[in-house]
Amino acid sequence: MSKTFPMGGIHPPDTKISAAAAITPLAIPAEVVIPLGQHIGAPAEPIVKAGDKVKAGQLIAETAGFISANIHSSVSGTVKKIDDVADPCGYPKKAVYITVEGDEWAEGIDRSPTLKKEITLDRDAIVEKIKAGGIVGMGGASFPTNVKYMIPEGKTADTLVINGVECEPYLTADHRLMLEHADEMLVGVEILRIALGVEKAVIGIEENKPDAIKLLTERSAEYPGITVESLHMQYPQGAEKQLIKACTGREVPSGKLPIEVGCAVNNVGTAYAVYQMVQKNQPLVERVVTVTGKQVSNPSNFLVRVGTSYAACIEAAGGLPEDTGKVISGGPMMGMAIADLSIPVAKGTSGILMLPKAESVRPEVENCIRCGACVSVCPMGLEPYLLEKFARADKWDQAEQRASMDCMECGCCSYICPSGRPLLDYIRIAKGEINNRRRARASQ
Amino acid sequence: MSTKLTAGLSPHIKSPQSVAKVMWAVSIALIPSFIASVTFFGPRALLVLAVAVLSCVLTEAFIQAFMLKKPITVSDGSAVVTGLLLAFNIPVSIPLWMVAVGGFVAIGIGKMAFGGIGNNPFNPALVGRAFMTTSFAAPMTNWRLPLVFDGSTGATPLGIIENAAQTGMSALQSDLPGYFNMFIGNIGGSLGETSALAILIGGIFLVARGLIDWRTPLFFLGSLAAFTGIFWGIAPESYADPLFHVLAGGAMLGAWFMATDMTTSPMSRKGRIIFAVGAGLLTGIIRLFGAFPGGVSYAILIMNAMVPVIDNHIRPKRFAQGAIHEKA
Numbered sequence: 001m002s003k004t005f006p007m008g009g010i011h012p013p014d015t016k017i018s019a020a021a022a023i024t025p026l027a028i029p030a031e032v033v034i035p036l037g038q039h040i041g042a043p044a045e046p047i048v049k050a051g052d053k054v055k056a057g058q059l060i061a062e063t064a065g066f067i068s069a070n071i072h073s074s075v076s077g078t079v080k081k082i083d084d085v086a087d088p089c090g091y092p093k094k095a096v097y098i099t100v101e102g103d104e105w106a107e108g109i110d111r112s113p114t115l116k117k118e119i120t121l122d123r124d125a126i127v128e129k130i131k132a133g134g135i136v137g138m139g140g141a142s143f144p145t146n147v148k149y150m151i152p153e154g155k156t157a158d159t160l161v162i163n164g165v166e167c168e169p170y171l172t173a174d175h176r177l178m179l180e181h182a183d184e185m186l187v188g189v190e191i192l193r194i195a196l197g198v199e200k201a202v203i204g205i206e207e208n209k210p211d212a213i214k215l216l217t218e219r220s221a222e223y224p225g226i227t228v229e230s231l232h233m234q235y236p237q238g239a240e241k242q243l244i245k246a247c248t249g250r251e252v253p254s255g256k257l258p259i260e261v262g263c264a265v266n267n268v269g270t271a272y273a274v275y276q277m278v279q280k281n282q283p284l285v286e287r288v289v290t291v292t293g294k295q296v297s298n299p300s301n302f303l304v305r306v307g308t309s310y311a312a313c314i315e316a317a318g319g320l321p322e323d324t325g326k327v328i329s330g331g332p333m334m335g336m337a338i339a340d341l342s343i344p345v346a347k348g349t350s351g352i353l354m355l356p357k358a359e360s361v362r363p364e365v366e367n368c369i370r371c372g373a374c375v376s377v378c379p380m381g382l383e384p385y386l387l388e389k390f391a392r393a394d395k396w397d398q399a400e401q402r403a404s405m406d407c408m409e410c411g412c413c414s415y416i417c418p419s420g421r422p423l424l425d426y427i428r429i430a431k432g433e434i435n436n437r438r439r440a441r442a443s444q
Numbered sequence: 445m446s447t448k449l450t451a452g453l454s455p456h457i458k459s460p461q462s463v464a465k466v467m468w469a470v471s472i473a474l475i476p477s478f479i480a481s482v483t484f485f486g487p488r489a490l491l492v493l494a495v496a497v498l499s500c501v502l503t504e505a506f507i508q509a510f511m512l513k514k515p516i517t518v519s520d521g522s523a524v525v526t527g528l529l530l531a532f533n534i535p536v537s538i539p540l541w542m543v544a545v546g547g548f549v550a551i552g553i554g555k556m557a558f559g560g561i562g563n564n565p566f567n568p569a570l571v572g573r574a575f576m577t578t579s580f581a582a583p584m585t586n587w588r589l590p591l592v593f594d595g596s597t598g599a600t601p602l603g604i605i606e607n608a609a610q611t612g613m614s615a616l617q618s619d620l621p622g623y624f625n626m627f628i629g630n631i632g633g634s635l636g637e638t639s640a641l642a643i644l645i646g647g648i649f650l651v652a653r654g655l656i657d658w659r660t661p662l663f664f665l666g667s668l669a670a671f672t673g674i675f676w677g678i679a680p681e682s683y684a685d686p687l688f689h690v691l692a693g694g695a696m697l698g699a700w701f702m703a704t705d706m707t708t709s710p711m712s713r714k715g716r717i718i719f720a721v722g723a724g725l726l727t728g729i730i731r732l733f734g735a736f737p738g739g740v741s742y743a744i745l746i747m748n749a750m751v752p753v754i755d756n757h758i759r760p761k762r763f764a765q766g767a768i769h770e771k772a
Binding site: 007010012013090169241245251252253254324325326327328330332333334335336337338339341353355359360361362363366367368369370371372373375376378379380381382383385386402403406409411414415416417418419420424425428 | 449450451452453454455456457458459461462463465466517520559560561562563655657706707708709710711712713716759760761762763764765
């Protein structure tokens with residue numbers, strides 16, 4: 001019996017229709033729009049202005065604070081302007097607009113496919129380089145990677161956990177990356193292992209990717225610190241706390257970070273980006289994006305330059321199907337359905353999913369029949385039906401007492417509810433309100 | 445872009461489960477008991493079932509259409525389930541108008557008065573049955589033996605042993621049916637409660653579909669068997685054995701189909717275990733010491749009343765709960 005996390009979880013249809021599509025580089029567009037806030041934390045400060053010539057890989061905006069990340073140009077060309085662009089939620093965010101001219105890379109960046117295994121840098125130099133490269137978590141949350149490797153006083157790490165789970169239905173970007181860049185990724189894992197100062201690294205992969213498990217098990221044989229863990233399929237296994245539990249048996253307490261139990265977690269895509277930066281000097285300016293959907297003519301995995309529009313990615317996969325009701329940035333369980341296809345791909349964009357109209361309408365909401373399904377699928381052991389009730393009645397104290405803040409918004413409750421109740425929507429409202437109240441209390 | 449897109453928050457996919465699918469699956473699970481009741485009690489069983497279901501469905505539709513002025517939702521199948529379960533809990537010989545009144549009370553008072561589906565604290569079918577037991581005491585205990593025994597009036601196994609403590613079990617042995625007959629349902633009793641086999645088939649179907657928690661019937665019947673087993677162990681001459689108690693009366697029907705009712709049982713796994721154990725023990729207490737020979741329906745109704753308390757105090761185990769306590 002393979003490992004998994006013990007509590008809650010669901011088994012939505014896999015629908016990995018793009019799993020066999022090899023990664024292909026997407027044509028560089030005529031213009032890219034590179035947002036300055038592609039990560040959790042403060043948006044970067046631009047250091048270029050309209051009219052400046054930039055090369056691909058050149059720094060164009062610097063970190064602004066402890067939790068922030070550098071931004072590099074993904075193309076060569078001329079800065080057109082610095083202006084607002086919509087983020088996936090529709091809010092205006094500052095971005096650098098660059099008109100593309102050729103494809104010239106900044107000096108020192110090695111674009112050759114030659115594998116560079118030897119790791120020469122020490123711990124501090126690696127973390128510094130990860131920071132310089134603007135590398136953020138590529139599994140979705142986009143947390144600046146270097147910050148994870150600055151271990152707080154009094155804590156020690158002993159295990160690096162690498163997330164190759166890709167438990168979101170439809171998405172295959174990480175799967176393809178593991179198959180096509182296994183060696184580079186493993187060097188990336190070694191680099192992160194050294195950066196964390198630990199002996200052990202575990203790569204967790206779900207059983208629906210037997211080819212990746214086999215390949216990585218073979219290739220990792222030469223790295224004594226790295227093991228591959230085959231995990232029983234269950235959503236949301238890619239969630240940090242669930243993955244740590246599945247791979248190490250440890251439980252990260254409520255409100256705490258993985259370091260509490262001696263772990264750090266990074267995605268396979270992040271490990272690959274770390275390899276690119278540390279070994280080849282290439283900052284994070286491109287990523288693999290799954291462009292898919294049941295009615296999409298060519299479900300694909302594209303290597304996309306950051307700043308390319310969603311529309312360009314969709315066009316390359318055969319265009320927007322006529323019957324499309326939703327275009328989702330990310331996966332169907334945790335992604336955001338966007339309204340504007342001109343928005344740019346960012347460092348955290350793992351997929352673009354098109355759902356047909358019939359699947360884009362929410363079911364009619366019926367009375368809760370107290371079936372308890374939401375309670376039994378919640379991987380955090382919460383009571384979604386009750387949190388919804390509290391949120392509807394503005395009972396924020398009770399919502400906080402019953403651990404609304406532990407909710408990581410995986411969506412299992414809303415997915416399973418036979419009455420079609422928008423459970424997660426109300427929990428989000430409760431979380432927002434609880435946060436506001438905490439801030440108000442703190443400022444008093 | 446000409447296409448209009450729907451923007452919004454996750455999740456964007458939904459399990460195919462719906463209230464109607466849940467309720468119709470429960471109806472399907474009741475088919476074996478339906479067949480058993482008609483087989484053992486004859487065509488009149490069909491009439492009782494039809495009147496009970498019709499009464500429940502029409503009551504719900506009437507209240508929704510004319511009193512609440514809301515959309516009619518009887519197609520979700522929940523009133524059908526209530527009707528079937530009500531009929532399964534009453535004897536075949538009962539006058540049909542009483543069945544109709546029972547259905548009206550079950551839905552009208554047991555369900556709609558509380559706000560309809562999902563809001564009722566008590567199992568509606570059991571509310572209907574409790575009303576009928578107190579209002580129509582004689583017809584509600586006019587038990588018929590199955591057709592193979594000519595369908596004449598006769599006591600249920602629980603009725604036979606009611607005075608066992610005085611007369612001694614051995615004196616009653618000749619009157620009691622064998623376990624095989626009790627298992628397949630060839631005994632006197634309410635329409636749907638007699639065939640343990642039919643109930644088991646339906647119950648296992650619901651467990652396999654993930655619609656009921658297997659712990660509920662297991663802990664219900666287990667605690668009933670344990671409780672009655674203690675008395676049987678001490679004084680077998682005065683008390684029936686635990687297997688008898690599991691197979692007799694409404695224990696099987698109650699454990700598999702009434703105590704597992706989603707709306708009127710606790711939300712957490714631990715809560716459901718407490719609920720089931722409580723119902724099993726109360727059934728045993730009422731059977732051995734109460735005024736009625738059977739106690740399943742009252743035991744479940746009492747535990748229904750305890751559900752808000754259980755839900756309030758028994759919370760699901762949170763992720764890393766042990767770790768939270770260590771740190772605290």
